[in-house]
Amino acid sequence: MTAGKTIAVRVEPPKVSVSVNARPWAEIVLDGDSAGQTPIANLLVTVGPHEMVFRHPQFGERKQTVDGDREGPNRIAADLTK
Amino acid sequence: MRLSSQGHRHESGTLVIVGIVLVAAGSRARAPRIRSSAAKDLYASAAYEDALSTLSRTGRRLGAPDVARQVDEYRALLPVCAGPHAGSRIDRGVDDPRRNRWRGWTAADASPRLEPMFADVRKRLLPSLIRERFRTREIARSIRRASRGAEPQLTEARLMIAEAEELGVKDDGLADLSVLVDGFLQLIRSVGRSTASRAAGRPPRPSPSRAAAAPSARPVASRRGSRPRQPAPRSRVARGRRARAHVYSVDDEGVSPSSGRSTSACRR
Numbered sequence: 001m002t003a004g005k006t007i008a009v010r011v012e013p014p015k016v017s018v019s020v021n022a023r024p025w026a027e028i029v030l031d032g033d034s035a036g037q038t039p040i041a042n043l044l045v046t047v048g049p050h051e052m053v054f055r056h057p058q059f060g061e062r063k064q065t066v067d068g069d070r071e072g073p074n075r076i077a078a079d080l081t082k
Numbered sequence: 083m084r085l086s087s088q089g090h091r092h093e094s095g096t097l098v099i100v101g102i103v104l105v106a107a108g109s110r111a112r113a114p115r116i117r118s119s120a121a122k123d124l125y126a127s128a129a130y131e132d133a134l135s136t137l138s139r140t141g142r143r144l145g146a147p148d149v150a151r152q153v154d155e156y157r158a159l160l161p162v163c164a165g166p167h168a169g170s171r172i173d174r175g176v177d178d179p180r181r182n183r184w185r186g187w188t189a190a191d192a193s194p195r196l197e198p199m200f201a202d203v204r205k206r207l208l209p210s211l212i213r214e215r216f217r218t219r220e221i222a223r224s225i226r227r228a229s230r231g232a233e234p235q236l237t238e239a240r241l242m243i244a245e246a247e248e249l250g251v252k253d254d255g256l257a258d259l260s261v262l263v264d265g266f267l268q269l270i271r272s273v274g275r276s277t278a279s280r281a282a283g284r285p286p287r288p289s290p291s292r293a294a295a296a297p298s299a300r301p302v303a304s305r306r307g308s309r310p311r312q313p314a315p316r317s318r319v320a321r322g323r324r325a326r327a328h329v330y331s332v333d334d335e336g337v338s339p340s341s342g343r344s345t346s347a348c349r350r
Contacts, residue, residue: 019130021127023126023195039193
Protein backbone atom coordinates (compact mmCIF):
# COMPACT_ATOMS: atom_id res chain seq x y z
CA MET A 1 0.00 0.00 0.00
CA THR A 2 1.37 3.38 -0.99
CA ALA A 3 1.43 6.19 1.53
CA GLY A 4 -1.19 8.83 0.82
CA LYS A 5 -3.35 6.53 -1.33
CA THR A 6 -6.96 6.07 -0.35
CA ILE A 7 -8.94 2.87 -0.72
CA ALA A 8 -12.63 2.21 -0.30
CA VAL A 9 -13.58 -0.17 2.48
CA ARG A 10 -17.14 -1.38 2.70
CA VAL A 11 -18.38 -1.46 6.28
CA GLU A 12 -21.52 -3.52 6.95
CA PRO A 13 -23.65 -1.85 9.57
CA PRO A 14 -24.36 -4.14 12.52
CA LYS A 15 -27.68 -5.94 12.46
CA VAL A 16 -30.17 -6.30 15.22
CA SER A 17 -33.07 -8.64 15.68
CA VAL A 18 -36.62 -7.28 15.61
CA SER A 19 -39.89 -8.95 16.61
CA VAL A 20 -43.04 -7.72 14.91
CA ASN A 21 -46.68 -8.40 15.57
CA ALA A 22 -49.98 -6.87 14.57
CA ARG A 23 -53.59 -7.20 15.56
CA PRO A 24 -55.31 -9.07 13.97
CA TRP A 25 -52.37 -9.77 11.67
CA ALA A 26 -50.50 -7.99 8.89
CA GLU A 27 -48.25 -8.43 5.92
CA ILE A 28 -45.01 -6.61 6.75
CA VAL A 29 -43.10 -4.55 4.23
CA LEU A 30 -39.73 -3.34 5.48
CA ASP A 31 -38.01 -0.62 3.47
CA GLY A 32 -40.01 -1.66 0.40
CA ASP A 33 -39.34 -5.41 0.70
CA SER A 34 -41.86 -7.93 1.93
CA ALA A 35 -40.82 -9.52 5.25
CA GLY A 36 -43.76 -11.93 5.54
CA GLN A 37 -46.85 -12.17 7.71
CA THR A 38 -46.97 -11.56 11.41
CA PRO A 39 -46.10 -12.90 13.89
CA ILE A 40 -42.44 -12.44 13.00
CA ALA A 41 -39.55 -12.98 15.37
CA ASN A 42 -35.85 -12.38 14.91
CA LEU A 43 -36.15 -10.36 11.74
CA LEU A 44 -32.64 -9.02 11.13
CA VAL A 45 -32.41 -5.31 10.32
CA THR A 46 -29.48 -2.92 10.29
CA VAL A 47 -29.09 -0.51 13.14
CA GLY A 48 -30.86 2.77 12.48
CA PRO A 49 -34.20 3.96 11.17
CA HIS A 50 -36.37 1.90 8.83
CA GLU A 51 -39.78 2.29 7.32
CA MET A 52 -42.18 -0.49 8.16
CA VAL A 53 -45.61 -0.89 6.56
CA PHE A 54 -48.33 -3.06 8.10
CA ARG A 55 -50.85 -4.27 5.51
CA HIS A 56 -54.14 -6.04 6.05
CA PRO A 57 -56.77 -6.75 3.37
CA GLN A 58 -59.61 -5.36 5.51
CA PHE A 59 -57.93 -2.93 7.89
CA GLY A 60 -55.80 -1.18 5.28
CA GLU A 61 -52.20 -0.20 5.88
CA ARG A 62 -50.22 1.68 8.46
CA LYS A 63 -46.71 3.12 8.15
CA GLN A 64 -44.35 3.23 11.07
CA THR A 65 -40.72 4.26 11.43
CA VAL A 66 -38.75 1.79 13.47
CA ASP A 67 -35.30 2.28 14.92
CA GLY A 68 -33.13 -0.80 15.28
CA ASP A 69 -31.43 -0.45 18.64
CA ARG A 70 -28.35 -2.50 19.53
CA GLU A 71 -29.33 -2.56 23.17
CA GLY A 72 -32.65 -4.26 22.27
CA PRO A 73 -35.09 -5.89 22.65
CA ASN A 74 -36.66 -4.47 19.48
CA ARG A 75 -40.37 -5.14 19.49
CA ILE A 76 -42.82 -3.49 17.17
CA ALA A 77 -46.54 -4.02 17.49
CA ALA A 78 -49.48 -2.39 15.75
CA ASP A 79 -53.17 -2.62 16.39
CA LEU A 80 -54.82 -2.19 13.02
CA THR A 81 -58.30 -2.44 14.51
CA LYS A 82 -57.90 0.96 16.22
CA MET B 83 -69.69 -16.17 80.21
CA ARG B 84 -66.03 -17.06 79.88
CA LEU B 85 -66.88 -20.26 78.08
CA SER B 86 -69.14 -18.41 75.68
CA SER B 87 -66.43 -15.88 74.78
CA GLN B 88 -63.96 -18.72 74.17
CA GLY B 89 -66.52 -20.40 71.92
CA HIS B 90 -67.05 -17.16 70.01
CA ARG B 91 -63.28 -16.74 69.51
CA HIS B 92 -63.08 -20.33 68.29
CA GLU B 93 -65.86 -19.73 65.73
CA SER B 94 -64.23 -16.51 64.53
CA GLY B 95 -60.91 -18.34 64.11
CA THR B 96 -62.61 -21.06 62.08
CA LEU B 97 -64.32 -18.45 59.89
CA VAL B 98 -60.99 -16.67 59.27
CA ILE B 99 -59.33 -19.97 58.29
CA VAL B 100 -62.22 -20.90 55.99
CA GLY B 101 -62.05 -17.41 54.44
CA ILE B 102 -58.29 -17.72 53.83
CA VAL B 103 -58.74 -21.16 52.28
CA LEU B 104 -61.53 -19.88 49.99
CA VAL B 105 -59.51 -16.84 48.92
CA ALA B 106 -56.45 -19.01 48.27
CA ALA B 107 -58.52 -21.51 46.28
CA GLY B 108 -60.12 -18.70 44.28
CA SER B 109 -56.79 -17.10 43.44
CA ARG B 110 -55.36 -20.48 42.43
CA ALA B 111 -58.33 -21.06 40.16
CA ARG B 112 -57.94 -17.58 38.64
CA ALA B 113 -54.19 -17.89 38.13
CA PRO B 114 -54.35 -19.69 34.75
CA ARG B 115 -56.81 -17.11 33.40
CA ILE B 116 -54.60 -14.21 34.56
CA ARG B 117 -51.46 -15.81 33.14
CA SER B 118 -53.24 -16.62 29.91
CA SER B 119 -54.35 -13.01 29.61
CA ALA B 120 -50.83 -11.74 30.43
CA ALA B 121 -49.34 -14.09 27.85
CA LYS B 122 -51.83 -12.85 25.27
CA ASP B 123 -50.81 -9.24 25.94
CA LEU B 124 -47.12 -10.15 25.71
CA TYR B 125 -47.78 -11.98 22.44
CA ALA B 126 -49.64 -8.96 21.06
CA SER B 127 -46.68 -6.73 21.92
CA ALA B 128 -44.30 -9.13 20.10
CA ALA B 129 -42.62 -10.23 23.36
CA TYR B 130 -42.80 -13.89 22.32
CA GLU B 131 -40.18 -15.37 24.64
CA ASP B 132 -41.72 -13.62 27.64
CA ALA B 133 -45.18 -14.86 26.66
CA LEU B 134 -43.86 -18.39 26.35
CA SER B 135 -42.20 -18.28 29.78
CA THR B 136 -45.43 -16.87 31.28
CA LEU B 137 -47.39 -19.77 29.82
CA SER B 138 -44.84 -22.29 31.03
CA ARG B 139 -45.50 -21.05 34.58
CA THR B 140 -49.21 -21.86 34.12
CA GLY B 141 -48.33 -25.52 34.60
CA ARG B 142 -50.78 -28.34 34.27
CA ARG B 143 -53.62 -26.73 36.17
CA LEU B 144 -55.44 -25.13 33.28
CA GLY B 145 -58.73 -24.11 34.86
CA ALA B 146 -61.79 -23.47 32.67
CA PRO B 147 -61.97 -25.15 29.24
CA ASP B 148 -61.89 -21.86 27.33
CA VAL B 149 -58.73 -20.81 29.20
CA ALA B 150 -57.20 -24.23 28.60
CA ARG B 151 -57.98 -23.95 24.90
CA GLN B 152 -56.43 -20.50 24.67
CA VAL B 153 -53.36 -21.60 26.60
CA ASP B 154 -53.01 -24.57 24.27
CA GLU B 155 -53.32 -22.39 21.22
CA TYR B 156 -50.75 -19.91 22.38
CA ARG B 157 -48.41 -22.66 23.55
CA ALA B 158 -48.53 -24.11 20.07
CA LEU B 159 -48.29 -20.74 18.36
CA LEU B 160 -45.48 -19.11 20.31
CA PRO B 161 -42.68 -21.46 19.31
CA VAL B 162 -43.44 -20.59 15.70
CA CYS B 163 -42.78 -16.98 16.52
CA ALA B 164 -39.93 -17.58 18.91
CA GLY B 165 -37.35 -18.59 16.37
CA PRO B 166 -35.69 -21.48 14.55
CA HIS B 167 -36.46 -25.20 15.01
CA ALA B 168 -40.12 -24.22 15.12
CA GLY B 169 -41.18 -27.35 13.27
CA SER B 170 -40.19 -29.79 15.99
CA ARG B 171 -41.63 -27.51 18.64
CA ILE B 172 -44.97 -27.36 16.84
CA ASP B 173 -44.90 -31.16 16.68
CA ARG B 174 -44.47 -31.31 20.43
CA GLY B 175 -47.23 -28.78 20.97
CA VAL B 176 -49.72 -30.63 18.82
CA ASP B 177 -48.55 -34.08 19.91
CA ASP B 178 -48.94 -33.48 23.62
CA PRO B 179 -51.98 -35.51 24.77
CA ARG B 180 -53.40 -32.47 26.51
CA ARG B 181 -53.39 -30.65 23.17
CA ASN B 182 -55.82 -33.10 21.64
CA ARG B 183 -58.59 -30.67 22.33
CA TRP B 184 -56.95 -28.44 19.76
CA ARG B 185 -58.46 -28.98 16.34
CA GLY B 186 -57.79 -26.49 13.66
CA TRP B 187 -56.81 -22.94 14.32
CA THR B 188 -59.28 -20.74 16.16
CA ALA B 189 -57.17 -17.85 17.49
CA ALA B 190 -58.69 -14.72 16.04
CA ASP B 191 -55.35 -12.95 15.77
CA ALA B 192 -53.49 -15.57 13.76
CA SER B 193 -52.37 -14.81 10.24
CA PRO B 194 -53.39 -17.03 7.31
CA ARG B 195 -49.86 -18.47 7.00
CA LEU B 196 -50.26 -20.28 10.33
CA GLU B 197 -53.32 -22.29 9.42
CA PRO B 198 -51.75 -24.50 6.74
CA MET B 199 -48.63 -24.85 8.89
CA PHE B 200 -50.61 -26.30 11.78
CA ALA B 201 -52.87 -28.30 9.48
CA ASP B 202 -49.79 -30.00 7.98
CA VAL B 203 -48.48 -30.96 11.40
CA ARG B 204 -51.91 -32.15 12.48
CA LYS B 205 -52.28 -34.18 9.28
CA ARG B 206 -48.95 -35.88 9.93
CA LEU B 207 -49.66 -36.62 13.58
CA LEU B 208 -53.36 -37.51 13.48
CA PRO B 209 -53.05 -41.23 12.64
CA SER B 210 -50.77 -41.89 15.60
CA LEU B 211 -52.86 -39.66 17.88
CA ILE B 212 -56.02 -41.58 16.94
CA ARG B 213 -54.35 -44.92 17.63
CA GLU B 214 -53.05 -43.63 20.96
CA ARG B 215 -56.58 -42.53 21.84
CA PHE B 216 -57.96 -45.93 20.92
CA ARG B 217 -55.37 -48.00 22.74
CA THR B 218 -56.00 -46.87 26.28
CA ARG B 219 -56.49 -49.29 29.10
CA GLU B 220 -59.73 -47.54 30.02
CA ILE B 221 -61.22 -48.18 26.59
CA ALA B 222 -60.19 -51.84 26.73
CA ARG B 223 -61.72 -52.25 30.19
CA SER B 224 -64.86 -50.39 29.24
CA ILE B 225 -65.39 -52.44 26.09
CA ARG B 226 -64.75 -55.66 27.98
CA ARG B 227 -67.32 -54.75 30.60
CA ALA B 228 -69.66 -53.17 28.05
CA SER B 229 -69.83 -50.06 30.19
CA ARG B 230 -70.14 -46.51 28.86
CA GLY B 231 -66.91 -45.36 30.53
CA ALA B 232 -65.01 -45.22 27.25
CA GLU B 233 -67.67 -43.30 25.34
CA PRO B 234 -65.93 -39.89 25.62
CA GLN B 235 -62.62 -41.27 24.32
CA LEU B 236 -64.30 -43.23 21.54
CA THR B 237 -66.30 -40.15 20.57
CA GLU B 238 -63.09 -38.15 20.52
CA ALA B 239 -61.41 -40.81 18.41
CA ARG B 240 -64.44 -40.65 16.08
CA LEU B 241 -64.07 -36.87 15.74
CA MET B 242 -60.35 -37.20 15.08
CA ILE B 243 -61.02 -39.79 12.39
CA ALA B 244 -63.54 -37.41 10.80
CA GLU B 245 -60.94 -34.64 10.95
CA ALA B 246 -58.35 -36.93 9.37
CA GLU B 247 -60.79 -37.71 6.55
CA GLU B 248 -61.47 -34.01 6.12
CA LEU B 249 -57.74 -33.23 5.98
CA GLY B 250 -57.21 -36.01 3.45
CA VAL B 251 -54.91 -38.13 5.61
CA LYS B 252 -53.67 -41.12 3.64
CA ASP B 253 -53.72 -44.09 6.01
CA ASP B 254 -55.25 -47.44 5.09
CA GLY B 255 -55.64 -48.55 8.69
CA LEU B 256 -57.86 -45.61 9.57
CA ALA B 257 -60.78 -47.07 7.62
CA ASP B 258 -60.64 -50.26 9.70
CA LEU B 259 -60.23 -48.26 12.87
CA SER B 260 -63.21 -46.14 11.91
CA VAL B 261 -65.38 -49.28 11.57
CA LEU B 262 -64.16 -50.52 14.94
CA VAL B 263 -64.77 -47.23 16.73
CA ASP B 264 -68.28 -46.94 15.25
CA GLY B 265 -69.08 -50.53 16.20
CA PHE B 266 -67.87 -50.09 19.77
CA LEU B 267 -69.75 -46.82 20.12
CA GLN B 268 -72.99 -48.41 18.90
CA LEU B 269 -72.45 -51.37 21.19
CA ILE B 270 -71.86 -49.44 24.39
CA ARG B 271 -74.68 -47.01 23.57
CA SER B 272 -77.15 -49.82 22.97
CA VAL B 273 -76.07 -51.43 26.24
CA GLY B 274 -76.64 -48.09 27.99
CA ARG B 275 -80.10 -47.82 26.43
CA SER B 276 -81.13 -51.32 27.46
CA THR B 277 -79.88 -50.69 31.02
CA ALA B 278 -81.90 -47.47 31.18
CA SER B 279 -85.04 -49.23 29.85
CA ARG B 280 -84.63 -51.98 32.43
CA ALA B 281 -84.26 -49.41 35.18
CA ALA B 282 -87.48 -47.75 33.98
CA GLY B 283 -89.30 -51.12 34.14
CA ARG B 284 -89.88 -51.30 30.40
CA PRO B 285 -88.70 -54.02 28.06
CA PRO B 286 -85.69 -52.82 26.04
CA ARG B 287 -86.88 -51.39 22.77
CA PRO B 288 -85.19 -52.78 19.67
CA SER B 289 -83.18 -50.10 17.92
CA PRO B 290 -81.41 -49.86 14.59
CA SER B 291 -78.11 -49.27 16.37
CA ARG B 292 -78.46 -52.60 18.18
CA ALA B 293 -79.02 -54.33 14.89
CA ALA B 294 -76.08 -52.48 13.40
CA ALA B 295 -73.92 -53.42 16.35
CA ALA B 296 -74.83 -57.06 16.05
CA PRO B 297 -71.80 -58.05 13.97
CA SER B 298 -69.58 -56.36 16.54
CA ALA B 299 -71.36 -58.06 19.43
CA ARG B 300 -69.28 -61.11 18.99
CA PRO B 301 -66.17 -61.14 21.15
CA VAL B 302 -63.87 -58.34 20.08
CA ALA B 303 -60.35 -57.18 20.68
CA SER B 304 -59.91 -54.99 23.68
CA ARG B 305 -56.34 -55.03 24.87
CA ARG B 306 -53.36 -53.16 23.46
CA GLY B 307 -52.10 -55.13 20.49
CA SER B 308 -54.96 -57.44 21.22
CA ARG B 309 -55.54 -60.73 19.57
CA PRO B 310 -58.83 -61.86 18.13
CA ARG B 311 -60.89 -64.25 20.17
CA GLN B 312 -63.75 -66.67 19.93
CA PRO B 313 -67.07 -66.77 21.72
CA ALA B 314 -66.89 -67.77 25.35
CA PRO B 315 -68.30 -71.10 26.51
CA ARG B 316 -72.06 -71.20 26.93
CA SER B 317 -71.96 -71.67 30.69
CA ARG B 318 -70.10 -68.38 31.13
CA VAL B 319 -72.46 -66.55 28.85
CA ALA B 320 -75.42 -67.79 30.86
CA ARG B 321 -73.74 -66.86 34.14
CA GLY B 322 -72.20 -63.59 33.07
CA ARG B 323 -75.14 -61.76 31.60
CA ARG B 324 -78.83 -61.53 31.98
CA ALA B 325 -80.05 -58.61 29.94
CA ARG B 326 -76.58 -57.03 29.87
CA ALA B 327 -74.28 -57.51 26.91
CA HIS B 328 -70.82 -58.79 27.74
CA VAL B 329 -67.81 -58.36 25.50
CA TYR B 330 -65.13 -60.97 26.02
CA SER B 331 -61.39 -60.50 25.97
CA VAL B 332 -58.38 -62.78 26.04
CA ASP B 333 -58.47 -62.54 29.83
CA ASP B 334 -61.76 -64.36 29.96
CA GLU B 335 -62.01 -68.04 30.60
CA GLY B 336 -62.26 -70.18 27.48
CA VAL B 337 -61.40 -67.36 25.08
CA SER B 338 -58.73 -68.11 22.53
CA PRO B 339 -57.35 -66.08 19.63
CA SER B 340 -58.39 -66.57 16.02
CA SER B 341 -57.97 -64.52 12.87
CA GLY B 342 -60.22 -61.63 11.92
CA ARG B 343 -60.14 -58.43 9.88
CA SER B 344 -61.49 -56.01 12.46
CA THR B 345 -59.00 -56.98 15.10
CA SER B 346 -56.03 -56.41 12.81
CA ALA B 347 -56.77 -52.70 13.02
CA CYS B 348 -56.21 -52.76 16.76
CA ARG B 349 -52.72 -54.01 16.30
CA ARG B 350 -51.69 -51.11 14.14
